[in-house]
Structure formats: C-alpha cells, structure tokens
Amino acid sequence: MRDRLIDEHTGEQIEDPVTRVLRDGVAVGLANNTVLIAKDGTKRSIDDSGAPIRDGKGNIMGVVLVFRNITEKRRAERELLKADKLESLGVLSGGIAHDFNNILTSILGNISIARMFAKPGDKIFERLEEAENDCMRARVLTQKILTFSRGGAPIMKTAFISELLRDSASFALSGSNVRCEFSIPDDLWRVEVDEGQIAQVISNLIINASQAMPGGGVINLLAENIVVDERQGIPLNNGRHVKISVTDHGIGISKEHFQQIFDPYYTTKRGGSGLGLAIAYSIVKRHNGYIDVKSIPGKETTFSIYLPASSKEALAEKESGEKIRGGKGKILVMDDEKMIRDVVGDMLGILGYEAEFAKDGAEAVELYKKAEQSVRPFDAVIMDLTVPGGMGGKEAVRKLAEIDPEVKAIVSSGYSDDPVMADFRKYGFSNVVAKPYNIKELGDALYEVLK
Structure with a gap:
C-alpha cells in the first residue's frame, strides 16, 4: 500500500501533485484540508506545493515537492475555534444564570423558612420538602449553564x-x-x-x-x-x-x-x-x-x-447534617436585589442574628464605617459580588479592610466575571456562599466565620 492524499472533509482521494505538475507544466499547491495517509495508516494534515524542474531548453525533467506537516497547527486551530464558540455562548448564558440564581435564591430561601414552621409528617411539610429538593435540582441546572460562562470558575480542592x-x-x-x-x-x-x-x-x-x-x-x-x-x-x-x-x-x-x-x-x-x-x-x-x-x-x-496531578495534601471532609446552626450578632447584607435582601433578612432573623441592609458597595462601606464608630459594630458582612452600575463586593471588601483589617466578609454570587468565588480568601473574604442557598447553608457560612 502506497501513501495516499485525501480530502479531510469528503474522504475522497486527491490527484497526485506530481501528475498535475507533469500534465500542466506549472507549480501547484494543495487545498488546506489535505491529509496524507502513510503506508502504516498514520494520518497527517499537510500543506504542500509542487513545481516542475526544467532543463536548459525548458523541458520538464522532474518535479520538486515540498510537504509540511501541519497536524499540530490544525489541532490548535480547532481547539481555538471550540474555545471561541464556548466563549460566545458564555457571555449570554452567564447573564441568564445570574438572574435565574437571584430568583432561585428568593424561592429557595422562602421555602426553607416555611418548612421550619411546618411539622414533620404533615402534608405541607412533605410538599415544602419536595419543592426545596426541586430547587436544588434547578441549582444543578444553573451550574451547568454557568460552566459556559466566564464566571463559572471551578472551586478547587485537592482530592483523591x-x-x-x-x-x-x-x-x-x-x-x-x-x-x-x-x-x-x-x-x-x-x-x-x-x-x-x-x-x-x-x-x-x-x-x-x-x-x-x-x-x-x-x-x-x-x-x-x-x-x-x-x-x-x-x-x-x-x-x-x-x-x-x-x-x-x-x-x-x-x-x-x-x-x-x-x-x-x-x-x-x-x-x-x-x-x-x-x-x-x-x-x-x-x-x-x-x-x-x-x-x-x-x-x-x-x-x-x-x-x-497535585502534590498538595487532600483536604479532610467537613461534617454534614440537617442541623441548622444559629448564632448572635449584627450582620450587614449588601445586595442590589430587594427580594434577596428581604429573604436573607428573614433567614438571619430566624437564625438569631440582627440584620441591616445596603443596596451597593458604597452604601455598605458608609454603614460599616458609622457602625465602627458606634458601640455596636457589625460582626460580619454578606456581600453580592456583582452590582450592575455600582460598587460590587470585590471593591467594597478592600475598602472595608482599610476601615477594619479584621473584617469578616462573606462573598455571595450567582455569577461573576472574576474568579473570586473559587479563591475568595485571596481577595479578602473569609467565606463564600453561592447562590442559590437555603437557611442551613447561610447558617453554616456565618458559623464558620464567627466561631
């Protein structure tokens, strides 16, 4: 079996360039989608050209062929094209997921609150439990969408x-x-x-x-x-x-x-x-x-x-369970969405905390500064990462650290252009709670920073 040239897209055999040069008497080149199949079956994307060799009288006495192996170049081009397609989709899907997660945070928060006032075994308790489970499934769906977005950075940990x-x-x-x-x-x-x-x-x-x-x-x-x-x-x-x-x-x-x-x-x-x-x-x-x-x-x-592979040690698993951990303290909540401020405020009240609210980072900084000068400063801050047209949590936490180097800030978001959610400590935050979350997850996040 001899080497063959085929069209990568159609699989059809391409005419031998030597034959073309001898027949037409001019230099020829191959199309960009040419593949060379070697005798052992190996396939290589190639770029080539052929030209006649003439004697002193102008007669063709041979052909010179130049083959360039561009397999890796083609692979890199395909990888780049795939990345570009996903990037374009990410711009759209990330925004949709962010808005959906805000709505889902309100729904999930209210359901988890209502469930606390129902008796286990009652029909209403079972319905609320089912609704909460459905919200968790919807959260998985938005996470799939976020995978396409620039804010869907993985939250890494070393593991077997x-x-x-x-x-x-x-x-x-x-x-x-x-x-x-x-x-x-x-x-x-x-x-x-x-x-x-x-x-x-x-x-x-x-x-x-x-x-x-x-x-x-x-x-x-x-x-x-x-x-x-x-x-x-x-x-x-x-x-x-x-x-x-x-x-x-x-x-x-x-x-x-x-x-x-x-x-x-x-x-x-x-x-x-x-x-x-x-x-x-x-x-x-x-x-x-x-x-x-x-x-x-x-x-x-x-x-x-x-x-x-990682050379770091694997992290020990945290204990998990249904126990909701409450506490005491004064908490500042910053979010541009009123429905989020309302439901988080209700959850904090049930957990035993006192809440105050800000619509953006600038207002949060002012409230925190005033509280620091009073007899009752804030014990912790929960801040949305992205505030359209205003100061978000990333900038606000830097300003809060200037006021109070020991500030205990929790970052919360359903979407971000920055990798803050994946590496929150690097940006000055003490913990993270991803939207949407229920009352147990909120309680756990606060307990971790205030214990």
Missing part, C-alpha cells in the same frame, strides 16, 4: 477521585441495562478539582456511552497515572497527570460528526440538548486539562480526560 469516579458512573447508570467495569489503581495520584464539576463530566460521558449501546453492554472506566511529554503530542504542559478513559462498545462516531461533537447544541440524538459534551469540554479546559476522543465506527468509542 477514585470514589468520585465510581459513584458518578454508578449513579449515571442507575436503572439502565448497562454496567460499568472499573480499573482504578490504589495509588492513583491526587488532583486539584471541583468535585461537583468533574462528577458532572463523568456522568455526561457515562450517559453518552450508555446511549451508544441501546441493547445493553459494558462500559470500561480506566484511571491511570501518566507522565506527559512533548513526544506524545498531547497539548498539555509536561509533567504528572491523571488520565481517565471511558470506553463503550457501541455504534461509534462517524467521520462527518467527529469534528463537531464538542460544539454547543450539536447533537445527533432525537430530543438531545447537545450540551453534554460541550459542558465536559469546558469543565476540563477550566481544570487546565485536556479531553480527547477516539472512535472505531461500529465497534467502540473512547473519551480520555487528562487532569494535572
């Missing part, structure tokens, strides 16, 4: 992810006719991840794999420690990584769909959203990782995720 991989895959396959076989070493390296987002990636990949095998079957999930270097052709920094591979033995991915599978809203499934793989791509990208796919149509498909 073996259990996360098993739990996410098993949960995604609940009730299906597909099972997952795991190959995860005991010495899998730690990674620095947002566990919720990575669980979402694994869930999306497992669901995709399951749908590729409608008659049932086995999905293989492999995790391994690898050291990346430039010889492997993986667009990552050299060094230690954890590689996670999800393989199904289903219908595979056809050539015409291969370049578009990570595009937002692109789907070949009836009733599909086209967001699953786009979300997975965006999350992995934000973790400084890489996601790749290989497929043999009619046989199998493997998605591989590469995440940088």
